[in-house]
Amino acid sequence: MVVEKPSLETVWGWLHAVPDPEIPVISLTDLGIIRDVQWQDDTLEVTVTPTYSGCPATTIINLDIETALRGHGIEKLALKRQLSPAWTSDWMTDAGRAKLESYGIAPPQPAGGPERCPRCKSTQLEKISQFGSTPCKAQWRCTDCLEPFDYFKCI
């Protein structure tokens, strides 16, 4: 049905519109887990790296990529898993970080803890637990507004 191969730029644009299944406010490209998109003859090859090796969202992510690309008329599609270099939260885009914060999740920081409360922006914070509602998050609390919040772990 596709008479001409869509450009890689177009494909990246489609992928940019695929939300993360667990944090739908950011897209898969915001998260930085799509490492490469290439045409191999008439097969579109998409390279994806997992955030955490046991993250249950990984299979859903692959399914969502496939569904989105097939919806745009891609017939020959190969999804490749890349483990190395391992995903790091440094690959999250600035736009992704901003979207996370306005959603109420503190974005990852190199210092290893959240910079400020995503609600009141206070820097008076305490850690509740190193783990949170998904493998990628930890639980923190703001000691000014007293609200607990998720922090996207820096790995």
Place this chain on the structure above:
Amino acid sequence: MSTSQTEPNKGELFEFLCRMGDNTLVLGHRVSEWCGHAPVLEEDIALANTALDLIGQTTLWLDLAGKVEDAGRDADRLAFHRDVWDFRNLLLVEQPNGDFGQTIMRQFLFDAWHLSQLTALMESSDAQIAAIAEKSSKEATYHLERATDTVIGLGDGTDESHRRMQNALDLLWPYVGEMFVADAVDEAMVAAGIAPDPASLRPAYDTLVNDVFTAATLTKPQDDFGHRGGKSGKRHSEHLGHMLTQMQWLQRAYPDATW
């Protein structure tokens, strides 16, 4: 890098990969047994996430083991259709959860070894092993950090928590030695540049755990006796079989059932 002379045979490599995958599988299952039972919600979530990481790493190791073996077994087949004598995990990880302190002590003793093993494996001559180690080491770093904090917090906590942590250490220390004893499989891995000599990881391990036990006001047992037989599969403790009846029953009762 390795020459054809030192390359391990398929059987030895399969064996090594099963050891890595069975450690994370058995410990991952054990930790998952806490789901819904932990003392506080935050710990429940932390334990479940740790288990999830370990099971995820298992998939990577056992998938590769299945490919190396080339006999049509994938990670699920290896996890759910082998019997107790085919498991190659350390005796430490199959020990029951006990109380929360015992679970945390087991995790700490394992994580401290696991992270140094994975760090060494990142330099493996086998690119696939190096990639799995690189991925897993990030998670293991986080696990060790949490286990260390918790061992110190509980060891240097109340009289009750201190007593329980000391009991856990006394109980589990005899399972530490097995991590550092090499056999023919390890020697083949060392010769091929695939994995480190287990004994080479011991000095750094001792330094780390000694520092943590000092901070936790815990006393390491003097006796260095170590039980063996888990990673060789020769003599598992009675606990593993019981665990497998829970872990494997669905696939055994309804073979090849899928979601």
